[in-house]
Amino acid sequence: MLKIVLVGTGNVASHLLAIFLETKGIAVVQVFGRNKEALKAFSSYVPTTANLENVVPSDIYLIAVSDKAIATVAKTLEAREGIVAHTSGSVPLEVLPQNRAGVFYPLQTFTLGKKLDFKTIPICIEAKTQQDFNTLTNLAKLLSHHVHHITSEQRKKLHLAAVFANNFSNHLFQMAAQLCEAEKLPFELLKPLIFETAEKLHHLSPKEAQTGPARRNDLETMQKHLTELESPLQRKIYQLLSESIKATYEKKL
Amino acid sequence: MLKIVLVGTGNVASHLLAIFLETKGIAVVQVFGRNKEALKAFSSYVPTTANLENVVPSDIYLIAVSDKAIATVAKTLEAREGIVAHTSGSVPLEVLPQNRAGVFYPLQTFTLGKKLDFKTIPICIEAKTQQDFNTLTNLAKLLSHHVHHITSEQRKKLHLAAVFANNFSNHLFQMAAQLCEAEKLPFELLKPLIFETAEKLHHLSPKEAQTGPARRNDLETMQKHLTELESPLQRKIYQLLSESIKATYEKKL
Numbered sequence: 001m002l003k004i005v006l007v008g009t010g011n012v013a014s015h016l017l018a019i020f021l022e023t024k025g026i027a028v029v030q031v032f033g034r035n036k037e038a039l040k041a042f043s044s045y046v047p048t049t050a051n052l053e054n055v056v057p058s059d060i061y062l063i064a065v066s067d068k069a070i071a072t073v074a075k076t077l078e079a080r081e082g083i084v085a086h087t088s089g090s091v092p093l094e095v096l097p098q099n100r101a102g103v104f105y106p107l108q109t110f111t112l113g114k115k116l117d118f119k120t121i122p123i124c125i126e127a128k129t130q131q132d133f134n135t136l137t138n139l140a141k142l143l144s145h146h147v148h149h150i151t152s153e154q155r156k157k158l159h160l161a162a163v164f165a166n167n168f169s170n171h172l173f174q175m176a177a178q179l180c181e182a183e184k185l186p187f188e189l190l191k192p193l194i195f196e197t198a199e200k201l202h203h204l205s206p207k208e209a210q211t212g213p214a215r216r217n218d219l220e221t222m223q224k225h226l227t228e229l230e231s232p233l234q235r236k237i238y239q240l241l242s243e244s245i246k247a248t249y250e251k252k253l
Numbered sequence: 254m255l256k257i258v259l260v261g262t263g264n265v266a267s268h269l270l271a272i273f274l275e276t277k278g279i280a281v282v283q284v285f286g287r288n289k290e291a292l293k294a295f296s297s298y299v300p301t302t303a304n305l306e307n308v309v310p311s312d313i314y315l316i317a318v319s320d321k322a323i324a325t326v327a328k329t330l331e332a333r334e335g336i337v338a339h340t341s342g343s344v345p346l347e348v349l350p351q352n353r354a355g356v357f358y359p360l361q362t363f364t365l366g367k368k369l370d371f372k373t374i375p376i377c378i379e380a381k382t383q384q385d386f387n388t389l390t391n392l393a394k395l396l397s398h399h400v401h402h403i404t405s406e407q408r409k410k411l412h413l414a415a416v417f418a419n420n421f422s423n424h425l426f427q428m429a430a431q432l433c434e435a436e437k438l439p440f441e442l443l444k445p446l447i448f449e450t451a452e453k454l455h456h457l458s459p460k461e462a463q464t465g466p467a468r469r470n471d472l473e474t475m476q477k478h479l480t481e482l483e484s485p486l487q488r489k490i491y492q493l494l495s496e497s498i499k500a501t502y503e504k505k506l
Contacts, residue, residue: 067471090474090477107442107443108446114453120445121445148442150438154436154438157433157438158438158442160432160478160482162429162443162446163466165450166446167464168465168491168494170450170459170463170464171497171501172418172421173418173422174458174501175414176418176459177414177460179417180411180414183406183407183410185403185407185414188375189360189399189411190360190411190414191454192361193361193418193419194418194422194451194454195452196361196369197362197418197423197451198450199451200362200364200367201444202444204364205440206429206430209423210420210423210427211419211423212416212420212421213420214420214424221343228409228410228413229413233496237493238417238421240489244486244487244490245420247486248424
């Protein structure tokens with residue numbers, strides 16, 4: 001039985017608690033967080049504390065707090081036995097001062113209250129020692145079929161790639177929604193297209209899946225589209241992404 | 254029984270033939286296309302012809318050819334009885350010279366050989382007369398639960414929105430894949446994130462779903478990301494999309 005103290009009371013902590021609670025071989029012995037109000041949501045399931053001195057001994061202290069707070073929080077746990085691991089995509093392992101330190105990064109976007117199938121979520125593991133790497137890997141394998149050894153350098157790039165794949169694509173969906181709204185068209189119209197755009201990647205690489213006016217260098221349609229866009233920022237985005245698509249396929253020749 | 258002559262032998266024509274063949278109340282009486290080689294794939298299912306003079310009488314002539322060719326193809330069918338309708342997102346209805354003209358636009362991205370659930374695909378209908386509008390609507394309702402009356406002006410904007418939602422987001426996926434590749438990381442790692450980014454829209458609007466450094470105005474992370482991006486074009490895209498995300502939420506205040 002792996003004992004875990006979960007540190008943090010945000011969105012990621014709440015998703016991790018939910019999956020830990022339903023997974024055999026894991027015991028969440030405590031949730032530790034500064035925000036007493038937020039702790040309340042956790043206290044129906046496990047013991048909680050807002051007081052560092054009351055933090056109980058554990059095999060793993062799993063830090064799920066904002067990137068900026070990780071180093072500070074880790075420092076307060078410096079004297080503890082057990083592994084201290086954070087769950088961030090962009091913070092290097094070295095930020096943790098202890099020797100028994102690791103990273104346990106589930107590569108997914110978590111929505112409060114929306115349950116996810118953890119088995120499909122890639123979990124990226126890193127640790128300062130082989131033994132702790134093995135322990136964190138074993139923990140991850142209890143949750144997911146996709147456990148990977150990813151270095152801090154790789155994780156940094158992976159996190160950057162995730163910004164393109166998730167944050168930026170979502171923003172494009174938002175711009176599309178805005179264009180619909182301006183014509184009093186329901187955004188629902190675009191949802192099957194959006195789902196299929198993602199779904200397609202089961203069958204084709206994004207490079208193979210690319211379609212549209214920029215892909216076929218259809219200057220006439222692109223020119224028309226630019227005149228239809230009222231926002232100068234949207235026009236710039238249209239131009240830049242079209243230029244980038246064209247450049248991608250010209251390189252191929 | 255609605256008789257249809259399908260005009261064109263490309264990707265959309267092939268998807269339409271497949272769904273028409275399995276739908277009661279629809280009879281594809283012929284496929285008409287200039288490309289004899291491409292016609293072969295259709296000839297195992299329905300009569301085909303490459304010769305305009307041999308095109309048989311029909312209730313509907315459904316044109317699924319490239320945007321640029323629609324006007325020319327429609328002109329060759331001018332003397333026919335029956336409705337002439339095109340399937341394009343960006344071509345106005347007026348491009349069709351006949352009075353009995355319409356638009357039958359399935360808003361989806363079609364991949365050769367990949368079957369889709371047509372019931373979920375929005376079909377956008379427009380016609381010059383009420384009667385033909387009704388006929389095309391009835392045809393669409395045989396295939397899909399989502400049939401909409403969309404004007405040429407609206408369809409133009411919808412098609413533009415689809416470029417953002419599909420073409421551009423796919424390009425972002427491709428950039429993410431490229432960043433993975435450079436670190437020898439499998440693109441598979443990002444797929445659950447991409448699927449969830451789309452899936453989330455069942456529960457939240459894209460405006461609500463937005464996360465990431467630009468959303469929380471995390472200048473430090475954004476600055477780090479910019480130094481990690483080697484391609485100047487990718488840096489420009491990162492900056493512009495981040496700027497656009499920030500602007501979206503500043504407006505809200």
